Amino acid sequence: xxxxxxxxxxxxxxxxxxxxxxxxxxxxxxxxxxxxxxxxxxxxxxxxxxxxxxxxxxxxxxxxxxxxxxxxxxxxxxxxxxxxxxxxxxxxxxxxxxxxxxxxxxxxxxxxxxxxxxxxxxxxxxxxxxxxxxxxxxxxxxxxxxxxxxxxxxxxxxxxxxxxxxxxxxxxxxxxxxxxxxxxxxxxxxxxxxxxxxxxxxxxxxxxxxxxxxxxxxxxxxxxxxxxxxxxxxxxxxxxxxxxxxxxxxxxxxxxxxxxxxxxxxxxxxxxxxxxxxxxxxxxxxxxxxxxxxxxxxxxxxxxxxxxxxxxxxxxxxxxxxxxxxxxxxxxxxxxxx
Numbered sequence: 001x002x003x004x005x006x007x008x009x010x011x012x013x014x015x016x017x018x019x020x021x022x023x024x025x026x027x028x029x030x031x032x033x034x035x036x037x038x039x040x041x042x043x044x045x046x047x048x049x050x051x052x053x054x055x056x057x058x059x060x061x062x063x064x065x066x067x068x069x070x071x072x073x074x075x076x077x078x079x080x081x082x083x084x085x086x087x088x089x090x091x092x093x094x095x096x097x098x099x100x101x102x103x104x105x106x107x108x109x110x111x112x113x114x115x116x117x118x119x120x121x122x123x124x125x126x127x128x129x130x131x132x133x134x135x136x137x138x139x140x141x142x143x144x145x146x147x148x149x150x151x152x153x154x155x156x157x158x159x160x161x162x163x164x165x166x167x168x169x170x171x172x173x174x175x176x177x178x179x180x181x182x183x184x185x186x187x188x189x190x191x192x193x194x195x196x197x198x199x200x201x202x203x204x205x206x207x208x209x210x211x212x213x214x215x216x217x218x219x220x221x222x223x224x225x226x227x228x229x230x231x232x233x234x235x236x237x238x239x240x241x242x243x244x245x246x247x248x249x250x251x252x253x254x255x256x257x258x259x260x261x262x263x264x265x266x267x268x269x270x271x272x273x274x275x276x277x278x279x280x281x282x283x284x285x286x287x288x289x290x291x292x293x294x295x296x297x298x299x300x301x302x303x304x305x306x307x308x309x310x311x312x313x314x315x316x317x318x319x320x321x322x323x324x325x326x327x328x329x330x331x332x333x334x335x336x337x338x
Contacts, residue, residue, distance in 0.1 A: 003215065004028045004072040006054065007079030008047075009037045011161050012103065016076065016208035018043035023212060028070055030054075038165035038204075058085050064092025074099040074215050081131070086138040094151045099218050101211060104139050104157040106200065106227065106281060107132035115198075116284035119225055129275065139225050146223040154214050154221040156207070159229035159283065160276075162303040163204035164310035167317070171239040173199060173276030174269040177317055180308065183240060184247045185320035188254045192261035195237040195253065197277040200229045203303035206296040213292040226288040230300045233282040242301050246308070247321045 008017045008029035014037040020027045021043035033051035037044060050066070057063035067075060067089065075097055080086050086102065093100055109117055110125035110132070117123040127136045135157075142153040160169040170179045172191065182189050210228045214221040234242070237253060244251035262270045288294035298306075305325075311317035 001073040001215070002026045002028070002071065003074045003076065004030060004067060004070050005076045005078065006030045006067070007077070009035055010078060011038065011163060011166065011204045012078050012158070012207045012211070014038035014165075015163070015205040016078075016211050017047055019208050019212045020215075021046050023216070025215075028072070030067070038163065054079060054085075058088060061088070064089050068092055068096050072097055074101065074218070076101045076103070076211055076215070078103045080138065082134050083137040083141060086141060090142070090145055090151050090153070094145075098152060099215065099222065100142070100151055100153045101214055101221075102138060102142055102153065102155045103207075103211075104155045104225070105132065105135045106157050106159045106229065106283060107279070108136035108139055108157055109279070109281065111279045112198070112281050115282045117227070117281060118284045119227060119287050124281070143223060143225060152218065152222040154218075154223070155225040156210050156214060156228050156288075157225065158207045159200040159202040159227075159281075161204050161207060162201050162298075162300070162307050164306055166307070167311065168201065168304045168307045169199060169272075169276060171234075171236055171243060172269075172273050173197075173236070174265075174272035176265065176269040180243075180317060180319055183243050183251065184323075186244070186247070186249045186252060188252045189240060190254050190256045190261060190264065191236055191240070192256055192258045192273065193236070193277050195235065195255060197236050197280040198233045198282045199236075199239070199276055200233040200281055200283050201300040201303055202229045202296065203298035203306075206230070206294075206298055206303075209296070210288060210292060210294050213294060217292055220291050224287075224291060226292065226294070227283040227285055228288060228294065229283045229285060230296050230298060230303065231285065232299060234300050236277065239301075239304075243304070243308075246305065246323055246325070247319070248324055 009031040018041040028048040114123040240251040
């Protein structure tokens, strides 16, 4: 098949594009051309590259024409963030493309009501925040588009994406590097809330796996939406305990109020923490496993360890003690590559 990936040089695309090439597809990557993929796989030599500024071309009404001109059988859209952008692409590709796959987000859901959160159920509240609201509107629009006989679409909704080359969402639900310095030094980590709040991570390659399977099982995937996460979620306290063990000691946690937490944290990091911990989400992957054959290779701690190890080795994260590998965690997924 001819597959066009929009935003293929990013977190997911860095793993997805090589997968698609290995599967025998003719792949075109549309990106701004400002960054290299996170993985230096040999399959990139077989990829066609198109440079485009999606945001600018959306404003000019030309981006859909650019994609359609490539005459793809399937389009994977990894960088669509507004309903207007999604609708513009759908309208242009309707009747010309066999399958449009959209990358959504688990933040299409609000805070958890019942766990695990399942697609199409009452297990989560309505989304909040512009990002989550837009992602939910896009998913609903795509489902309706396909249901009424329009463009065949599928939306996949990853959790907190982890992989080598970028910082993972940490135990406090933010990207503050001081959290890792504190944990590695065995110093008290101030934790807002109860410490029982949940975060559901997923390795970028597992997300790529899900997209690859959705393309291969188009008939089953068409008109559907899927949660794409690891098999388990982490609590704040559990995450901190697991991470501290990588540095040879137990976590030292101090429970504080949100007011106190905000006093010692930047506004950006505090808002990120609140957004992640207030949602306290844990998701079911039963639908993706049954319909797509999705089988994540990484447990969340394996994916996070791989990310932290890469950052330390490349001197992008400074920690107080050497990073070790405790018994039972090798950093290597337990299942063979799908």
